[in-house]
Amino acid sequence: MGEQAEEHYSEDDQGTVILHLYAQEEATPHVEQDVPAHSDKVGSSLKHSTTLTNRQRMNEISVPPATADSLSIHQLAAQGELALLESHLQKDNSLIDAADERGFTCLMWAAAFGETETVRALLASGANPHILAKERESALSLASMGGYTDIVLMLLDKHVDIDIYDWNGGTPLLYAVRANHVKCVEALLAQGADLTTEADSGYTPMDLAVALGHRKVQQVIENHILKLFQNKV
Structure with missing residues (x-):
């Protein structure tokens, strides 16, 4: 394929950023190193609160107790507020796989933000790593998109589908490749x-x-x- 792939952002009627890949003739600068997980190039279908957006940009977040108490379990998972999250789950463990309005669980949020210890604790407490969100997003794809290799390996140890695809045919490998x-x-x-799986755009990982x-x-x-x-020889 001689064309360059470019990331194109659009918004749905809820203001949620959605990323598409398409081919364009204009050259894209070469990137040799890993793209940081907080880079705009990574892209995400997650809709973040202001606090979570700041967290993603690697800004220091100091959450006063009153504010922390008001956060949802999904926000706590995304921020790695493990003690508070575990406190909620001790009161009602059925919340461990509860989904938000887009179908994201605590495990998905923690995986998306690279909160390794939170992911470890959730898995140890019985969180289901096989759940898919409304557009077939998975904890594995979200971790792969962010380049969180330790989390990827933890999820694979739980026998999740390594080639799970989402709404646009994206697999964990395709997301890891795209984000370099x-x-x-x-x-x-x-x-x-x-390696042979194609996204809906027609791209294989190579x-x-x-x-x-x-x-x-x-x-x-x-x-x-x-x-x-x-190995075949």
């Missing part, structure tokens, strides 16, 4: 992620890496393919 998260791509490939100029990711994929061929 080299280590996450390596981990997903090592665990058996499918197509996407080439189109976006993610050379390190491209090299990882090429090395993985070579290893697969060598």
Whole structure:
């Protein structure tokens, strides 16, 4: 594919940012290093409160007790407020898989924001890692989008579907490739992620890496393919 892939943002009627990938002739700058999880390039279908948006931008958040008490369980999970979250769950453990208006659970929010210890605690308490949100978003895809390799591996240890697809055909591997998260791509490939899966846009992981100029990711994929061929010989 000779065209460049570009990220295009639009908003639905609720003001939620939705990301699409499409081909465009204009060149996209090459990016050699991992894109930080808080970068606008990562994109997300999550709708954040002001506090969560600041958190994503890596600003220091100091939440007074009165404010913290007013946060929902999903906001607590996203911010890694584990003690407060566990306090809520001790009172009513049925909340552990409760979904918000878009179908996101506490585990999904924690995975999306890279809250490793919160994810670990939720899984230990019985949170279901297989739940899909309203547009088929999964905890694994959200963690892959952010490049949170430790969380990705924790979820895979729970036997989640490594090739789960969402509303636009995006898989965890495709999201990790798109965001240029080299280590996450390596981990997903090592665990058996499918390289042949195409998003609705028609891109395979290799197509996407080439189109976006993610050379390190491209090299990882090429090395993985070579290893697969060598193992067959």
